[in-house]
Amino acid sequence: MNPDENAHDPDRGGLGIPTSRRMNVALMLRWVWRILRGDGGLWLQLLEAKYLQGQPLLACSLSVGSEFWKSIQAIEGEIRLGLRFSIGNGSGTQFWLDPWFEDEPLRLRFPRLFAICVDPTILV
Structure with missing residues (x-):
């Protein structure tokens, strides 16, 4: 401990x-x-x-x-x-970094794709 x-x-x-x-x-x-x-x-x-x-x-x-x-x-x-996301029009949700899809950021689910993305902060 x-x-x-x-x-x-x-x-x-x-x-x-x-x-x-x-x-x-x-x-x-x-x-x-x-x-x-x-x-x-x-x-x-x-x-x-x-x-x-x-x-x-x-x-x-x-x-x-x-x-x-x-x-x-x-x-x-x-x-x-601690965040939960409501996508709405997507203007406030980051595609790769925010856990908007099944409570896990896409960067963790698809690390090889994330490694080659041009803009990691792109919005939905």
Whole structure:
């Protein structure tokens, strides 16, 4: 068992304090939820103009910017783990990277095709 697992469990000798990494990821996921829902007012308009520039959140690979933006980019894996996709018109779903088909990204199901694709961030 990982020693960090016991750090937040008082029954196993921990202090009952959750790890800061887990807390940070949880808080950042809450902000991501607001971004995906379009619930943000002026701060969301700023993010959309500065970083997203018309792209879906997970299609944006810009890794420079504010600490807030870098934190969002750093938890992309955690974001993808919890998402379910509704394709709609396909303008916000990445063909290769998002788990829109049977809950698994096509890049994992067809790795040889993904290896030769020209644009891995292409939208459905």
